[in-house]
Amino acid sequence: MYSLSGKRVWVAGHRGMVGSAIVRRLASEGCEVLTASRGDADLRNQAETTAWIEKNRPDAVFLAAAKVGGILANDTYPADFLYDNLMIEANIIHGAHKAGVEKLMFLGSSCIYPKFAPQPITEDALLTGPLEPTNAWYAIAKIAGIKLCDAYRKQHGADFISGMPTNLYGPGDNFDLNSSHVMPALIRKAHEAKCAGAPSIAVWGTGTPRREFLHVDDCADACIHLMKNHSAPGHVNIGSGEDVTILELTQMVCDAVGFTGAIEHDLTKPDGTPRKLMSADRLRTMGWAPRIDLRDGIAAVYRWFLDNKA
Ligand code: GFB
Helix, strand or coil: CCCCCCCEEEEECCCCHHHHHHHHHHCCCCCEEECCCCCCCCCCCHHHHHHHHHHHCCCEEEECCCCCCCHHHHHHCHHHHHHHHHHHHHHHHHHHHHCCCCEEEEECCHHHCCCCCCCCECHHHCCCCCCCHHHHHHHHHHHHHHHHHHHHHHHHCCEEEEEEECEEECCCCCCCCCCCCHHHHHHHHHHHHHHHCCCEEEEECCCCCEEEEEEHHHHHHHHHHHHHHCCCCCEEEECCCCEEEHHHHHHHHHHHHCCCCEEEEECCCCCCCCEECECCHHHHHCCCCCCCCHHHHHHHHHHHHHHHCC
């Protein structure tokens, strides 16, 4: 058991959807939360990152800083997704080791698994087959992050762990249609179509791919649970254990938004991996389960969108 109470805890990536959820969740842990703004340190720059860590001396680190995006952004900017993520995680993990950080949690993504991994995907499916091409660059960087944590544990005894969240959604998400993930895109499309009285919205691809969704507040809670109760090499899946088709998700979003028009398919856009449901067994046996139902979560995010973005 690792107690966060009284500790200096750095949330790297505190402005992002996941990092900001971890900051919110840490408010009840009795710790001092440290954050680094872009002006303080460009996390892709080793000298700046190392200097910031040496100066601020965190006891624990949540590594939630990353270049992230939906299927089109991943496919369009492979160099950015590979380079930025490799640099960020290498700089922070190495810097944390050099500064004697007690515990670090690295966050990855369910896209680390092979495109055709048996479902639900257990942790041991890693590196057993070819990756999904649309996000192979991001996946390679995230696999390297897991291996960095394992390498520093093996060589130096560092207590560095990894969690792999499924597709996340929540407040603070990116609603830009070219770079976002599917959930915020559908919320925006359905809202704008409802306001404009449009007859339909366009969903990318066939609508048949299946995806698992987890509210980011559940993810943050799981991260704190793992930080406090888990210490081992490898990684742990962080998911809801349930998936839906993109068409089913679209219907749920339309229901939440109150859009009653037609759903059309833009077949010029990629489907990506056909199914990405992770096994939730390992985390469940560690005593953690999600609390936020998908329909309730979508309704809450739509309210956030109306208050902050619409
Ligand atoms: O969320 P998404 O962009 O990422 O797309 P992935 C999920 C599915 O939703 C795909 C479909 O089958 C998309 O074709 N989709 C339908 C849409 N309409 C839309 C839309 O308007 N916008 C978007 N973005 N998708 C990402 C990876 O994969 O998942 C990342 O690229 C990361 O690396 C992330 O792992 C969690 O689930 O396909």
